[in-house]
Amino acid sequence: MTGVQVGRDQVRISADRVGKWFGEVIAVNNCTLSVGSGVVGLLGANGAGKSTLFKMLAGLIEPSHGKVLVHGRRLRDEVGWYRQVGFCPESDALPEWMTGQEFLSLSLRLMGFKKDEVKRRVAYWLDRFELTAAADRRLGGYSKGMRQKVKLAQALAHDPEVIFLDEPLNGMDPVSRKHTIDLVLELGGVGRTVLVSSHILPEVESMTSDIILIDRGKVLAEGSVTEIRDKISDHPTTVALVSDVARDLAGFLIGRPHVVSVEVEDGNRVVVRTDHAMEFYRALPDWLLSNNLAVEEIITLDDSLEAVFQYLTEN
Numbered sequence: 001m002t003g004v005q006v007g008r009d010q011v012r013i014s015a016d017r018v019g020k021w022f023g024e025v026i027a028v029n030n031c032t033l034s035v036g037s038g039v040v041g042l043l044g045a046n047g048a049g050k051s052t053l054f055k056m057l058a059g060l061i062e063p064s065h066g067k068v069l070v071h072g073r074r075l076r077d078e079v080g081w082y083r084q085v086g087f088c089p090e091s092d093a094l095p096e097w098m099t100g101q102e103f104l105s106l107s108l109r110l111m112g113f114k115k116d117e118v119k120r121r122v123a124y125w126l127d128r129f130e131l132t133a134a135a136d137r138r139l140g141g142y143s144k145g146m147r148q149k150v151k152l153a154q155a156l157a158h159d160p161e162v163i164f165l166d167e168p169l170n171g172m173d174p175v176s177r178k179h180t181i182d183l184v185l186e187l188g189g190v191g192r193t194v195l196v197s198s199h200i201l202p203e204v205e206s207m208t209s210d211i212i213l214i215d216r217g218k219v220l221a222e223g224s225v226t227e228i229r230d231k232i233s234d235h236p237t238t239v240a241l242v243s244d245v246a247r248d249l250a251g252f253l254i255g256r257p258h259v260v261s262v263e264v265e266d267g268n269r270v271v272v273r274t275d276h277a278m279e280f281y282r283a284l285p286d287w288l289l290s291n292n293l294a295v296e297e298i299i300t301l302d303d304s305l306e307a308v309f310q311y312l313t314e315n
Helices: 049-057 078-082 101-109 114-126 143-156 174-189 200-207 226-232 248-255 277-290 303-315
Strands: 013-022 025-035 038-043 064-070 084-089 162-166 193-198 210-215 218-224 237-242 257-267 270-275 295-299
Touching: 025 049, 025 210, 025 218, 038 049, 038 174, 038 200, 049 064, 049 162, 084 143, 101 114, 114 143, 114 218, 114 270, 143 162, 143 174, 143 218, 174 193, 174 200, 193 200, 200 270, 200 277, 218 226, 226 237, 226 277, 237 277, 248 257, 248 270, 270 277
Parallel strands: 038 193, 038 210, 084 162, 162 193
Antiparallel strands: 013 025, 013 064, 210 218, 237 270, 237 295, 257 270
16 A cells, blocks of 8 residues: 655655564554655544654654665664654653753753754754743653643754644644644745644644555545545435525536536435546536536535545445
8 A cells, every 4th residue: 555655856854664563463454655745644543553653754753664764864774864854753751950941042052052042943942832931940850741842942953944743732622723723834835844743633633634545554544635535436426505496506517527426405405426626626617607507515524534534444
């Protein structure tokens, strides 16, 4: 099964038939994927294998079989390339005796930055995550949300090109979650590769429509939500069209390409089931204009990430 496919010259993260087992437990099973720039969501339920796959992609643990490359390099062989990688783990193992400022300073010093640059970057990221007032407090006294922020700060402070964020919004209040989502979108927008894992569907949907869906250690699907949705042949996509000429519209749509069924509901709502939503959406504007059919609103009823996840995992 393949993951997000991009051009060979654009690939930043690749995994070739990667697997990992612990004793008799298979955590990840034969995963192949390629990821370029931008934000990609790694989606799956708790225990699906997301964290194990993350750690292999980031070079923190060795695959039991297969190969992982970042920028075409095997990180565990070329450790200098770790400077191009940022990793925010789901688990929390911070040095409780250090202050937030000391922790970030040490992280940057280990990356090879000079004293003045360390000071500048620490100040910037403490401010960016609203931790300046807590800079001299020990991490052991940080709240769960603050601990999450400082983990994110250390993952980003050295300006990596490839960023792994494993459940990055854990423990955050709504305002902090919004700020972090905006930051992820900003990073993707300037060409960084950001792989974000979560088991909470709306979180992923707020950051990207490009996903890799993993279940019980296997990659089930990849691509945009709409692309994946179109491939689920057992469940045609349901679209509602609100129109004052609903009956005329319904009569026109019957028998059109990629239209499986048409029904009129509540007098002004046409419910269409299509086996290829992307082609249906492309053709619809011309159909409406050439036949003088007005539509006030188009509502996709089951094209959400939640619906895709449910359909793919129900069997």
